[in-house]
Amino acid sequence: MSLINQIILLQEVDNKLFEIEKLLGDLPSKVEELTQNEDGVKTSLQNKENELKETSVSISTNETLVETTSEKINSLKDKLIDGSISTNKEYDAMMETIDFEKNLLSEKENELIELLSKKEELSKEIEEDKSSLDGIISELNTKKDALNAKMQEVSEEQNALKSERESVAQNIDSDTMSKYAEIYEARKGLVVAEILDNSCEGCGAMVPPQSINEALSKNIVFCGNCSRFLFKSEN
Ligand SMILES: [Zn+2]
Numbered sequence: 001m002s003l004i005n006q007i008i009l010l011q012e013v014d015n016k017l018f019e020i021e022k023l024l025g026d027l028p029s030k031v032e033e034l035t036q037n038e039d040g041v042k043t044s045l046q047n048k049e050n051e052l053k054e055t056s057v058s059i060s061t062n063e064t065l066v067e068t069t070s071e072k073i074n075s076l077k078d079k080l081i082d083g084s085i086s087t088n089k090e091y092d093a094m095m096e097t098i099d100f101e102k103n104l105l106s107e108k109e110n111e112l113i114e115l116l117s118k119k120e121e122l123s124k125e126i127e128e129d130k131s132s133l134d135g136i137i138s139e140l141n142t143k144k145d146a147l148n149a150k151m152q153e154v155s156e157e158q159n160a161l162k163s164e165r166e167s168v169a170q171n172i173d174s175d176t177m178s179k180y181a182e183i184y185e186a187r188k189g190l191v192v193a194e195i196l197d198n199s200c201e202g203c204g205a206m207v208p209p210q211s212i213n214e215a216l217s218k219n220i221v222f223c224g225n226c227s228r229f230l231f232k233s234e235n
Helices: 005-024 027-081 088-169 174-186 209-216
Strands: 191-197 229-231
Touching: 005 027, 005 088, 005 174, 005 191, 005 229, 027 088, 209 229
Parallel strands: 191 229
Antiparallel strands: none
16 A cells, blocks of 8 residues: 555544544543542542541630639529638639639630531531532442443444554554654644645645656655645546
């Protein structure tokens, strides 16, 4: 088979491979994107669950403090009336201590309120994260199933084309292969153009008679305008 016919064959195979990749569409990148989302939500969920644990520990510490401070205030108040205080000075000192404990109590009570609302907020966010994770995972599984089904469907054809491509490419020298790859990229898959009515079918430019004769002799000719390989059918 002449070199130009090998190039035409290679282009046919490459175009079929391109169609197969198009058939798979954006599924592989969609699966990748969803997997990243899943990881992100999982990490955020883990962080919030850790924070929730810490908050629960703080709440319990705070509740104990509120309880012991209240008890302390009550026992100090008892001393005010049980006759154990005899001087004004002792009375003033006791009142000062009670005020100090009362301030501490109200500080701890406020902290407790904040901690409880933080806990409530975190629990709500965790529930939301969990339900969005469920959605992401089920979307991911649907896409993965669709991708696998399509892959299975085309993989046999794709493998056959790949090995066909390999055996065709073996017959083409490396310079021509690089030239081919360059044009394939630049001309979106139409690498080889037929000469029709003395013009390049790829770009419409006139092809000089010398090049037409070369093409008829199955020599490698390029279009002077679009650089594509040119070929001429004998009939
Ligand atoms: Zn051209």
